[in-house]
Amino acid sequence: MARSVSTGDLWWKNAVIYCVDVETYFDSDGDGVGDLVGLTKRIDYLAELGVTCLWLMPFYPTPDRDDGYDVTDLFGVDSRLGTHGDLVELVRAADDRGIRVIADLVVNHTSAQHPWFKAARRSKDNPYRDYYVWRSDPPPDTSDKVVFPDKEDGIWSYDERTGEWYLHHFFSHQPDLNFANPAVREHIAKSLGFWLQLGLAGFRVDAVPFLIADVDTAADDVPGDPHAYLKALRSFLGRRRGDAILLGEVNLPHKEQRAYFGGSDGDELTMMFDFIGMEALYLSLAREDARPLAKALKARPKIHPDCQWATFVRNHDELTLDKLSESERQEVFAAFGPEPSMQLYGRGLKRRVPPMMGGDPRRVRMIYSLLFSLPGTPTLYYGEEIGMGEDLEAEGRMAVRTPMQWEPTRNGGFSTAPPRRLIQRMVPDGYGPEHVNVADQKRDPDSLWNFMRTLVQTYRECPELGWGEFTVLAQPHREVLAHRCHWEGSSVVAVHNLSAQPASTQLAMDPGDLAADEPVWLEDLIAHEALEVGTDGTVELALDGYAHRWLRVRQGTP
Ligand code: NOJ
Numbered sequence: 001m002a003r004s005v006s007t008g009d010l011w012w013k014n015a016v017i018y019c020v021d022v023e024t025y026f027d028s029d030g031d032g033v034g035d036l037v038g039l040t041k042r043i044d045y046l047a048e049l050g051v052t053c054l055w056l057m058p059f060y061p062t063p064d065r066d067d068g069y070d071v072t073d074l075f076g077v078d079s080r081l082g083t084h085g086d087l088v089e090l091v092r093a094a095d096d097r098g099i100r101v102i103a104d105l106v107v108n109h110t111s112a113q114h115p116w117f118k119a120a121r122r123s124k125d126n127p128y129r130d131y132y133v134w135r136s137d138p139p140p141d142t143s144d145k146v147v148f149p150d151k152e153d154g155i156w157s158y159d160e161r162t163g164e165w166y167l168h169h170f171f172s173h174q175p176d177l178n179f180a181n182p183a184v185r186e187h188i189a190k191s192l193g194f195w196l197q198l199g200l201a202g203f204r205v206d207a208v209p210f211l212i213a214d215v216d217t218a219a220d221d222v223p224g225d226p227h228a229y230l231k232a233l234r235s236f237l238g239r240r241r242g243d244a245i246l247l248g249e250v251n252l253p254h255k256e257q258r259a260y261f262g263g264s265d266g267d268e269l270t271m272m273f274d275f276i277g278m279e280a281l282y283l284s285l286a287r288e289d290a291r292p293l294a295k296a297l298k299a300r301p302k303i304h305p306d307c308q309w310a311t312f313v314r315n316h317d318e319l320t321l322d323k324l325s326e327s328e329r330q331e332v333f334a335a336f337g338p339e340p341s342m343q344l345y346g347r348g349l350k351r352r353v354p355p356m357m358g359g360d361p362r363r364v365r366m367i368y369s370l371l372f373s374l375p376g377t378p379t380l381y382y383g384e385e386i387g388m389g390e391d392l393e394a395e396g397r398m399a400v401r402t403p404m405q406w407e408p409t410r411n412g413g414f415s416t417a418p419p420r421r422l423i424q425r426m427v428p429d430g431y432g433p434e435h436v437n438v439a440d441q442k443r444d445p446d447s448l449w450n451f452m453r454t455l456v457q458t459y460r461e462c463p464e465l466g467w468g469e470f471t472v473l474a475q476p477h478r479e480v481l482a483h484r485c486h487w488e489g490s491s492v493v494a495v496h497n498l499s500a501q502p503a504s505t506q507l508a509m510d511p512g513d514l515a516a517d518e519p520v521w522l523e524d525l526i527a528h529e530a531l532e533v534g535t536d537g538t539v540e541l542a543l544d545g546y547a548h549r550w551l552r553v554r555q556g557t558p
Contacts (some may be wrong), residue, residue, distance in 0.1 A: 011052070011100065012245050012271055013308050014466025016456050017379040018051040019204075019316065021067070022059050022081045023423050024403045025382060027415035032422045034403070034414070036082035040090045045438070047097035049385060049449075050456035054094055055204050055247075056103040057316060059087070063113050065173050067316075067401065069104070069206065070111035074191040084198065091199035100201035102247065107188050108211040109174040117175050121161050133167035133178045145169070149345055169210040179211065179229060189236050202237070202245035205269065208260060209250055227259060230268040245270040247310055251320065258301035266304020274300070274309045274376060279323050281313065281370065285357075286335035288499040290481035292328075294472045297374065297483070308466070309376035313367055314384055317397050318348030341392050350399040354387040355431060362546035365451055366496055369526075369548035372455040373462075373494035375470040375485055385452040386441050389431025394424065402426060405433040412437060458525050458550060464492045475505045480543065482507055491553040493522070500545040509537045513553045521558050522551040530558035 026038030036059070046054060058068035061076040068078070077084055091101050110117055119128035139156035146152045147170050156165040157172040167176045177184050192203070205211070212226035237244050248269035250260045254276060262268035280296035300309065321329045329347070336342075336356040337349040344350045357363040364387060372378050382404055390399040402424055407413030412426050412433030419425065426432055441447035459465060468487030475482050479499035485492050491513060497503050514520055514537050522531040522539060531551065533539045541549065 030416040032417035036086035105203035108207040247271040251275040311376040312379040318344040320348040322347040366546040495549040497543040518555040525550040
């Protein structure tokens with residue numbers, strides 16, 4: 001069947017995803033903590049920006065020792081954030097504006113406070129013992145496997161009560177669930193089904209590689225193949241809601257990522273974050289050389305046409321650079337986070353984009369223009385649309401999880417609570433709400449917010465970017481990335497200058513674009529001007545420092 005964008009069946013192919021931490025977005029009742037009712041009040045804001053998919057970070061009951069990624073009830077809503085009723089109202093309001101809602105699915109582990117783990121620790125023969133992974137002999141040195149090297153020294157912790165060690169890939173207060181246990185898998189499926197029934201359109205699946213790591217010891221229905229579990233989960237999802245997605249966090253080399261998409265069958269994760277591309281982007285930015293990024297994009301494995309890459313330049317964690325070599329990582333650190341206070345776990349940065357770019361609006365806009373024009377589905381982390389900064393004094397990743405800045409008033413309009421009662425303090429420096437906020441930027445036609453809105457809308461008008469075939473175009477400047485996305489007879493060419501120096505470049509049109517009898521020209525989709533293509537099939541482009549151009553190939557007379 002011919003694909004038609006208007007059917008929207010594969011809505012994730014050109015969605016605009018927006019990630020929100022409910023507790024820091026908008027506080028509707030003045031207790032200092034953002035809530036679901038508050039977020040619902042901001043749905044029109046998200047619709048105005050052009051968001052089509054809202055990703056909620058964990059909203060489940062939690063002792064909050066890993067910002068909600070430590071869950072005590074897979075079926076619950078954290079009472080500080082609201083109720084199931086509030087969640088359903090949010091989903092309904094979003095649906096009304098054409099926005100789908102997905103949520104973090106955190107099932108690699110639970111909180112150590114989860115009733116299952118509490119029961120499991122009671123005795124070795126407790127029925128819940130097998131919900132977790134235990135060993136009776138002392139573990140070997142696993143210090144090289146820990147995710148948080150400043151907090152943990154191994155992935156097994158000793159349980160005094162029962163005299164055995166339990167597995168935890170993350171914090172020791174996050175014991176890993178045992179996926180080899182069919183009862184665990186049953187609970188997970190039930191929880192998925194539960195949230196789908198309440199209206200969610202899918203899940204951002206946390207820590208996928210860790211999750212399936214232990215499945216190979218699993219029971220009959222997933223014999224020996226960890227990926228069979230993901231296939232089973234996807235097929236369950238499809239049975240319950242045909243258009244629901246699994247957007248996976250899989251920070252692995254390309255070859256393995258392809259397997260998590262289900263290879264050529266495309267029957268595992270629907271989407272996956274492009275970590276490799278994101279890391280290469282920062283190397284390119286640091287060097288002012290587009291080649292690392294171009295190389296990473298060209299090396300993306302071929303995926304099933306129904307699957308998709310989620311592109312991003314910032315998420316809620318440390319900006320990880322773990323897939324770069326040590327010397328490459330040091331180059332990025334030197335360029336964008338030279339102080340130890342800006343770095344985390346030796347592998348990442350705890351900064352947001354504008355401060356990293358020295359506040360240069362041309363460079364910041366060029367980066368977001370790249371985000372929206374690279375092949376894939378762009379994902380924004382709340383606050384990026386107004387260029388929020390970070391709080392370097394906040395512990396670890398909390399530096400980039402500060403409250404949303406709505407107005408230039410007390411608490412940035414996030415909450416009416418006294419500042420000392422806020423879940424987290426506002427960004428205190430020149431990026432604070434007096435300087436960076438939604439209200440001011442919405443009124444200013446030249447603001448980042450309005451630029452971002454243009455990008456969102458232009459992206460939505462260019463299905464080639466989400467659906468098309470990607471090629472890097474040859475041109476002489478290493479500072480410049482010129483790429484083309486082609487889909488159903490239509491092409492968009494994007495050109496970005498990663499350097500502060502102006503460049504003048506010549507691009508050759510694709511022979512396919514020139515094949516028609518009519519003249520070919522380029523329509524600049526952001527600057528709204530027409531560019532002539534010479535009779536030799538090339539176009540001359542004068543690029544300012546940090547320039548960004550989006551050009552649609554057109555036929556006929558401008
Ligand atoms: C990945 C999440 O993005 C991160 O915030 C969390 O700490 C770990 N998974 C553990 O759930």
